[in-house]
Amino acid sequence: MSVRIGIYGYGNLGRGVESAIRQNGDMELVAVFTRRDPSKLTVATEGVKVCHTDDALKMIDDIDVMILCGGSATDLPVQTPELSKYFNVVDSFDTHARIPEHFANVDASAKASGKVALISVGWDPGMFSLNRLYASAVLPEGKDYTFWGRGVSQGHSDAIRRVEGVLDAKQYTIPVEAALESVRNGENPELTTRQKHIRECFVVAKEGADLARIENEIKTMPNYFADYDTTVHFITLEELKRDHSGIPHGGFVIRSGKTGLDSEHNHIIEYSLKLDSNPEFTASVIVSYARAAYRLNQEGISGCKTVLDIPPAYLSMKTNEQLRKELL
Amino acid sequence: MSVRIGIYGYGNLGRGVESAIRQNGDMELVAVFTRRDPSKLTVATEGVKVCHTDDALKMIDDIDVMILCGGSATDLPVQTPELSKYFNVVDSFDTHARIPEHFANVDASAKASGKVALISVGWDPGMFSLNRLYASAVLPEGKDYTFWGRGVSQGHSDAIRRVEGVLDAKQYTIPVEAALESVRNGENPELTTRQKHIRECFVVAKEGADLARIENEIKTMPNYFADYDTTVHFITLEELKRDHSGIPHGGFVIRSGKTGLDSEHNHIIEYSLKLDSNPEFTASVIVSYARAAYRLNQEGISGCKTVLDIPPAYLSMKTNEQLRKELL
Secondary structure, three states, X not given: OOEEEXXXXXXXXXXXXXXXXXXXXXXXXXXXXXXXXXXXXXXXXXXXXXXXXXXXXXXXXXXXXXXXXXXXXXXXXXXXXXXXXXXXXXXXXXXXXXXXXXXXXXXXXXXHHOOEEEOOOOEOOEHHHHHHHHHHHHOOOEEEEEEEOOEEOHHHHHHHHOOOOEEEEEEEEEEOHHHHHHHHOOOOOOOOHHHHEEEEXXXXXXXXXXXXXXXXXXXXXXXXXXOOEEEEEEOOHHHHHHHOOOEOEEEEEEEEEEEOOOOOEEEXXXXXXXXXXXXXXXXHHHHHHHHHHHHHHXXXXXXXXXXXXXXXXXXXXXXXXXXXXXXX | OOEEEEEEOOOHHHHHXXXXXXXXXXXXXXXXXXXXXXHHOOOOOOOOEEEEHHHHHHHHHHOOXXXXXXXXXXXXXXXXXXXOOOOEEEOOOOOHHHHHHHHHHHHHHHHHHOOEEEOOOOEOOEHHHHHHHHHHHHOOOEEEEEEEOXXXXXXXXXXXHOOOOEEEEEEEEEEOHHHHXXXXXXXXXXXXXXXXXXXXXXXXXXXXXXXXXXXXHHHOOOOOOXXXXXXXXXXXXXXXXXXXXXXXXXXXXXXXXXXXXXXXXXXXXXXXXXXXXXHHHHHHHHHHHHHHHHHHHHOOOOEEEOHHHXXXXXXXXXXXXXXXXXXX
C-alpha cells in the first residue's frame, strides 16, 4: 500500500515534491491544495485532485502525510500548527532563529492530535544540520564551517530588483576558494563574513538608467551586500533568460577536529552538495522524510520532530535487512 | 552522572577509545580489559582499573557500556554475542559480507538480556554507510560511489610482509583522481577495480634480496594487487619509520542523482573524510555511539542496532533544545 501524499501549495517547491513522488514507488500523490482557483490550476500528474486549501479537512481520511510547501515568513508559522491538528505534516521552515518557537507551536498541535509533524526539512536546515550534528558529536574538539553556493539567493535577487532602474536580476552566492582551502587544511581560520562568501550579481537595467548609481546602490546595500565583496554585471534580458534561468545551489559543511592524547591528530569531515535545482532537491529530501513521518505515526509516535530525531533507516524504501546487507 | 565505559581489548583501537573518552565530559573510563597479564599493562589514564578479560563479569554493575576493541576475523564474532548477554556493547565489526549473520547472533543475545548492542560502528561501516543511506533515500534515481584513501591498508601491508625477502612494508590505497572527477561531474561512469584505486607500496627489503622478484611477486599477487595499478618503492628501514609510521586514512562517498519531471536536473552529494589516524577516528565514532547505546537502553530499548537505526540526536552531549537552536 502506498503512502498517500497531499501537496499544500503549488509553487516551485510543490512542483518539486510532485516530481519527487514519481521517483518513489511506495508513494502516491492524492491531491494538490491551492489558494488560487482550483479550476484554473493544472498539475503535471494525471488523476490528481486539485482542491482549494479551504477544503483540506474534507480529505483527512484520504491523505497520510500533508507536505506543506508554503514560505517560512508568513505561511508556515500559521499552516504547520493548524494542519498538524489533522494530518501528519512535513514542512521546510528555514528561518533558523525562529525554529525553537515554531517547534513549540507545532509540537503542541501534533501532540494533541496524535500526529507526527516534521519541521525544517530540506538541506539547510536539513542535511547540513545532520552533518553539523554528526561531525560535532564524533569530533567534540573541533570547529564547524558552513559555506553556501555557488547558488542563487532568491532574497538577494529580490533586493536588487527593488533598486530603482533595475528590470530584473539574479544574484549568486559563492564561497571564497581560499577560505575553503584553509578550512580543509585544518588551519581553523577565524573568518569574517567578507572572507567566507562573495556575491555576484547579473542585472538587467531599464533603458537609460544610470548604471554607476545602480552598481553603487547594490554594493553599499546594508545587510545584503555591504559586508561582502560584490561584483555587478549588466546584461541584457535575453542573456538573463538564456544563462541565468536555473535555480542551482549547494554548499559545504566542514568540520576540522583533533584526537589523540595530545590532540596530535587532525581530521577533516566534509559534506558538500552541488545542486542543479534547489527546490527539487529540497523536495526530494522532504519526500524521504514524509515516508519517515508516516512510519513513525504508524508506530504510535506523535509530536513535532526534526531531522535530528529521525532514525536514518526510516527514510528508505528498503527494509532494515536490505539496508544492513547492501549499504552498511 | 557520567556514562561508565569499559574498554575490552587494548590495541590501537582501545587506546583510541581511551583518548576519545577524555574529550567527552559526560563519559568516564572505568576499566580496561586485556587478555594479557593485567599487572604488565599500563594505561594512559590514571585511576583506571586494568583487569583480565576473564574477570569482566565481576564488573557488570560498574560499567554502563562495554566497548569491544577486538578484531572482526575471530574476536568479535564470539565476543559481541557473549558480552551482550551482560552489557550494553558497541563493536566495530567490519566484515561487510558477514554483517547479517553477526547481527542475528548479537540480536538474540541482546534481546534476551535486555541490553543494547550496537554493531559495525566506525567510518566504513559507519559514517560512510549513513551517507550511502541518506543520499540514496533522497535521490532514489542515482548511483553511489565509495572510494577509499589516501590511506594505509593494514591487510595489504601484511600481505607484502609475507613476501620472501621483505623486512617491513606499508601500503597506501589511493583513489584515482580521474575517476573521482568523472563521478563529481555526474558522468555516472562504470568503473573497474583498476579504474577506482591505485596501490602504492613502500618496501624495506632484506640485505641481498632480489628486488625485481619482490616487486613482481607483489604486483602479481592475486586479490591483493593483481587487479590494480601498483607501484613499489624500495626504501630503508629508517625512511619507513620516519615517513610512514602514521595510520592515516579516509575516503569519499559520492552519489550522483537526477530529479525533475524529465530527470533534467543533476545533483551531487559528496561526503569525505581525511583522517590523520584511522583508529582514533574510528574510536571517536564509537564513543559517540556508546552514548546513544546507553541512552536507548535507559529508555528500555534492547536488541542489536546499527548506525542506520540510531536517531542522530542521541549521539550528542547537547540537549535536543540546544541542538535545534544551535545546529539545526
